[in-house]
Amino acid sequence: xxxxxxxxxxxxxxxxxxxxxxxxxxxxxxxxxxxxxxxxxxxxxxxxxxxxxxxxxxxxxxxxxxxxxxxxxxxxxxxxxxxxxxxxxxxxxxxxxxxxxxxxxxxxxxxxxxxxxxxxxxxxxxxxxxxxxxxxxxxxxxxxxxxxxxxxxxxxxxxxxxxxxxxxxxxxxxxxxxxxxxxxxxxxxxxxxxxxxxxxxxxxxxxxxxxxxxxxxxxxxxxxxxxxxxxxxxxxxxxxxxxxxxxxxxxxxxxxxxxxxxxxxxxxxxxxxxxxxxxxxxxxxxxxxxxxxxxxxxxxxxxxxxxxxxxxxxxxxxxxxxxxxxxxxxxxxxxxxxxxxxxxxxxxxxxxxxxxxxxxxxxxxxxxxxxxxxxxxxxxxxxxxxxxxxxxxxxxxxxxxxxxxxxxxxxxxxxxxxxxxxxxxxxxxxxxxxxxxxxxxxxxxxxxxxxxxxxxxx
Amino acid sequence: xxxxxxxxxxxxxxxxxxxxxxxxxxxxxxxxxxxxxxxxxxxxxxxxxxxxxxxxxxxxxxxxxxxxxxxxxxxxxxxxxxxxxxxxxxxxxxxxxxxxxxxxxxxxxxxxxxxxxxxxxxxxxxxxxxxxxxxxxxxxxxxxxxxxxxxxxxxxxxxxxxxxxxxxxxxxxxxxxxxxxxxxxxxxxxxxxxxxxxxxxxxxxxxxxxxxxxxxxxxxxxxxxxxxxxxxxxxxxxxxxxxxxxxxxxxxxxxxxxxxxxxxxxxxxxxxxxxxxxxxxxxxxxxxxxxxxxxxxxxxxxxxxxxxxxxxxxxxxxxxxxxxxxxxxxxxxxxxxxxxxxxxxxxxxxxxxxxxxxxxxxxxxxxxxxxxxxxxxxxxxxxxxxxxxxxxxxxxxxxxxxxxxxxxxxxxxxxxxxxxxxxxxxxxxxxxxxxxxxxxxxxxxxxxxxxxxxxxxxxxxxxxxx
Numbered sequence: 001x002x003x004x005x006x007x008x009x010x011x012x013x014x015x016x017x018x019x020x021x022x023x024x025x026x027x028x029x030x031x032x033x034x035x036x037x038x039x040x041x042x043x044x045x046x047x048x049x050x051x052x053x054x055x056x057x058x059x060x061x062x063x064x065x066x067x068x069x070x071x072x073x074x075x076x077x078x079x080x081x082x083x084x085x086x087x088x089x090x091x092x093x094x095x096x097x098x099x100x101x102x103x104x105x106x107x108x109x110x111x112x113x114x115x116x117x118x119x120x121x122x123x124x125x126x127x128x129x130x131x132x133x134x135x136x137x138x139x140x141x142x143x144x145x146x147x148x149x150x151x152x153x154x155x156x157x158x159x160x161x162x163x164x165x166x167x168x169x170x171x172x173x174x175x176x177x178x179x180x181x182x183x184x185x186x187x188x189x190x191x192x193x194x195x196x197x198x199x200x201x202x203x204x205x206x207x208x209x210x211x212x213x214x215x216x217x218x219x220x221x222x223x224x225x226x227x228x229x230x231x232x233x234x235x236x237x238x239x240x241x242x243x244x245x246x247x248x249x250x251x252x253x254x255x256x257x258x259x260x261x262x263x264x265x266x267x268x269x270x271x272x273x274x275x276x277x278x279x280x281x282x283x284x285x286x287x288x289x290x291x292x293x294x295x296x297x298x299x300x301x302x303x304x305x306x307x308x309x310x311x312x313x314x315x316x317x318x319x320x321x322x323x324x325x326x327x328x329x330x331x332x333x334x335x336x337x338x339x340x341x342x343x344x345x346x347x348x349x350x351x352x353x354x355x356x357x358x359x360x361x362x363x364x365x366x367x368x369x370x371x372x373x374x375x376x377x378x379x380x381x382x383x384x385x386x387x388x389x390x391x392x393x394x395x396x397x398x399x400x401x402x403x404x405x406x407x408x409x410x411x412x413x414x415x416x417x418x419x420x421x422x423x424x425x426x427x428x429x430x431x432x433x434x435x436x437x438x439x440x441x442x443x444x445x446x447x448x449x450x451x452x453x454x455x456x457x458x
Numbered sequence: 459x460x461x462x463x464x465x466x467x468x469x470x471x472x473x474x475x476x477x478x479x480x481x482x483x484x485x486x487x488x489x490x491x492x493x494x495x496x497x498x499x500x501x502x503x504x505x506x507x508x509x510x511x512x513x514x515x516x517x518x519x520x521x522x523x524x525x526x527x528x529x530x531x532x533x534x535x536x537x538x539x540x541x542x543x544x545x546x547x548x549x550x551x552x553x554x555x556x557x558x559x560x561x562x563x564x565x566x567x568x569x570x571x572x573x574x575x576x577x578x579x580x581x582x583x584x585x586x587x588x589x590x591x592x593x594x595x596x597x598x599x600x601x602x603x604x605x606x607x608x609x610x611x612x613x614x615x616x617x618x619x620x621x622x623x624x625x626x627x628x629x630x631x632x633x634x635x636x637x638x639x640x641x642x643x644x645x646x647x648x649x650x651x652x653x654x655x656x657x658x659x660x661x662x663x664x665x666x667x668x669x670x671x672x673x674x675x676x677x678x679x680x681x682x683x684x685x686x687x688x689x690x691x692x693x694x695x696x697x698x699x700x701x702x703x704x705x706x707x708x709x710x711x712x713x714x715x716x717x718x719x720x721x722x723x724x725x726x727x728x729x730x731x732x733x734x735x736x737x738x739x740x741x742x743x744x745x746x747x748x749x750x751x752x753x754x755x756x757x758x759x760x761x762x763x764x765x766x767x768x769x770x771x772x773x774x775x776x777x778x779x780x781x782x783x784x785x786x787x788x789x790x791x792x793x794x795x796x797x798x799x800x801x802x803x804x805x806x807x808x809x810x811x812x813x814x815x816x817x818x819x820x821x822x823x824x825x826x827x828x829x830x831x832x833x834x835x836x837x838x839x840x841x842x843x844x845x846x847x848x849x850x851x852x853x854x855x856x857x858x859x860x861x862x863x864x865x866x867x868x869x870x871x872x873x874x875x876x877x878x879x880x881x882x883x884x885x886x887x888x889x890x891x892x893x894x895x896x897x898x899x900x901x902x903x904x905x906x907x908x909x910x911x912x913x914x915x916x917x918x919x920x921x922x923x924x
Binding site for chain 1: 463464465467468562691694695696702705706707708713714715716717718719767768771772774775776779782783784785
């Protein structure tokens with residue numbers, strides 16, 4: 001039986017309090033009026049002087065748009081307008097300042113959302129991994145079931161918070177919720193059959209309801225199985241997992257469109273949903289490894305051996321490569337064809353977020369592939385911890401890059417709101433997961449494959 | 459590799475009272491025995507089809523590509539459809555031998571040898587099309603970056619068609635090496651069991667002097683694992699690169715970022731359907747029912763369900779994003795309202811019926827454990843996946859951006875004959891393989907006999923695990 005160590009508990013509470021203060025500070029210090037924006041911009045100018053590099057690049061950006069060169073008013077023209085919208089030099093001075101005001105006001109929302117989603121997706125990724133273990137009748141992983149269930153305890157609070165953020169963010173995140181904008185935009189009008197608020201709300205409710213119901217029932221069955229003398233609860237879980245996986249495959253796609261892709265409602269990519277899935281999945285597996293190492297360090301799970309850690313390491317390794325495969329698939333195809341509607345997404349990310357955009361690849365691909373290639377290293381806890389930390393930082397950046405360029409554009413920075421949100425949700429995550437792990441015995445007795453799992457060698 | 463303990467809840471993978479010796483005898487029998495009449499009949503049919511196809515190919519090359527049904531709008535049709543179809547079929551073999559090895563699926567051992575053979579033979583068929591669809595196939599060697607007398611004129615590495623050359627040739631070579639390595643202990647078994655001096659000579663050469671020492675086995679296992687680790691990204695990348703042929707373009711319906719994983723899922727889907735088709739017959743005629751059991755068929759059906767599900771979701775995503783994009787051209791792509799009601803409506807609905815509706819029935823346990831029914835569904839999927847490639851390639855380009863260049867495609871007898879010829883060639887190779895190669899990896903099956911054999915599981919149930 002695990003109890004959250006008092007120090008860790010205190011630590012998580014401190015993180016939450018500090019984070020909450022920071023988040024509130026972030027919301028309170030956003031500029032309220034255009035005058036505030038002018039003041040901020042004047043301050044920035046005195047700091048940076050005249051040489052603003054962005055000005056020089058602006059012409060180069062728009063030159064990339066073929067339709068602009070042709071001087072035609074078309075669909076890509078509308079897309080381009082959106083791209084320039086996200087940059088400082090969008091329109092005339094007045095609307096430009098208005099635009100900056102909006103982006104600055106969005107920043108605390110985005111900062112909170114990035115961190116909130118990052119920790120929720122870990123819990124969701126673990127839940128999917130857990131369901132796959134049941135559906136595939138895995139023989140190695142049953143010793144880790146309680147650990148996975150402990151982590152997915154975060155899904156309920158995490159997903160509710162994420163849901164509340166996307167519902168209340170309104171036009172901060174989702175331009176299609178701005179009726180004035182939609183009235184003048186033919187593309188958005190055409191999409192309003194899908195991108196409308198009531199439907200958006202209903203879909204969100206379905207997602208979090210479905211995911212949390214599976215988590216609730218699978219946990220209940222799993223615990224009931226420990227005290228049973230037949231495999232009925234296990235069989236129920238097997239079925240539930242299969243149906244959850246189908247449900248997830250569909251809702252994950254629509255969730256990605258709803259919560260992320262519609263932040264830039266003119267842009268679309270068919271791979272997008274699966275790309276987000278890969279991020280989610282690899283982060284989830286990484287956290288399973290971290291929690292396992294923590295519990296193993298406390299001596300609470302003698303039945304988990306370094307062979308199990310080895311397997312988790314292999315999964316981190318494999319799905320890091322899988323993530324990169326999807327990242328590259330999406331990026332290369334859009335880069336190669338260079339269709340104006342599509343490239344806007346990467347233009348802003350490469351021009352305004354270059355360090356993060358390419359740095360993420362080193363963290364998420366180069367690092368795990370080098371560190372976790374050797375099979376001996378995958379059995380050394382501290383080695384896996386190092387790889388895991390890098391992978392998690394990398395995927396935080398990944399989520400950051402999904403959200404920030406689409407919402408705050410070039411007015412981004414990494415300061416108090418971002419750090420505070422990260423601290424708050426980390427504290428909440430540690431607290432909830434610690435509590436979730438603590439309620440029951442860490443060994444799932446009576447699972448049909450538990451003996452296979454305990455005797456597992458590789 | 460993994461522990462010898464196995465949960466009693468798992469079903470046995472080797473049926474009957476089999477011993478190590480029985481396995482050798484059963485696997486060796488088709489190789490050491492004589493072919494029967496029906497083998498000769500089927501072989502003759504396949505050979506005739508192959509020769510007919512060969513005639514069509516020679517006719518095409520000597521007369522010109524114009525003998526095919528292509529036109530100025532539709533420059534790729536049956537040629538590339540068949541190419542992608544055959545490459546896709548080949549993918550299940552590597553999936554079974556490599557990915558399932560990494561996932562330590564013991565059931566793969568009874569099916570991997572034939573699945574890999576199928577890979578090799580399917581890739582050989584696929585490899586024909588990039589050559590014969592060229593206008594000047596005798597200059598095909600120009601795709602290779604060889605130093606030359608044209609001021610060392612080089613290839614352009616930006617074309618996915620060139621990536622195809624590297625992908626397919628690497629895929630074929632790695633698969634061949636992987637397959638052959640696995641065959642060494644089994645060839646040695648045939649070498650040691652045959653009475654004919656001729657066979658002894660041949661299998662002695664084929665088995666490279668394998669004597670099965672401890673050190674050999676250690677290295678054998680390690681090589682298998684490394685090759686599996688390399689073949690897994692390879693199998694993903696090969697069909698990804700095939701998908702790039704379309705996805706890198708700006709053709710509406712072709713340009714879609716989901717293509718890489720979607721093509722791979724479709725490849726596994728169609729490949730497993732082909733494995734089912736072949737193995738259901740093979741287990742019967744070669745009397746291997748104890749090794750390729752209903753459980754194996756059910757597992758493969760589950761893989762078909764999974765990959766079919768992924769492919770279906772990809773269809774839905776394509777359909778949705780086509781609408782969501784708001785691009786009017788997207789209404790003529792292969793998965794759009796326009797396609798469902800347009801001149802190729804029958805191809806659209808063939809795709810939906812064969813790849814989505816019919817495989818859905820496999821969710822019923824009784825049906826996916828029914829061998830006859832599985833055979834039927836597998837055939838349907840093979841047809842459906844051919845239509846998927848046909849739809850992607852042909853339907854998308856028949857209605858491109860300019861209405862003035864809209865056209866239809868009508869295959870000629872040469873298109874059809876070439877395709878039939880590759881099917882014939884495939885079966886010629888596969889039938890020869892089934893008579894001369896150990897079709898089940900007996901060395902591997904022997905490693906799971908005591909953990910997963912029916913009689914041994916029963917013994918454990920009676921006398922306890924330890």
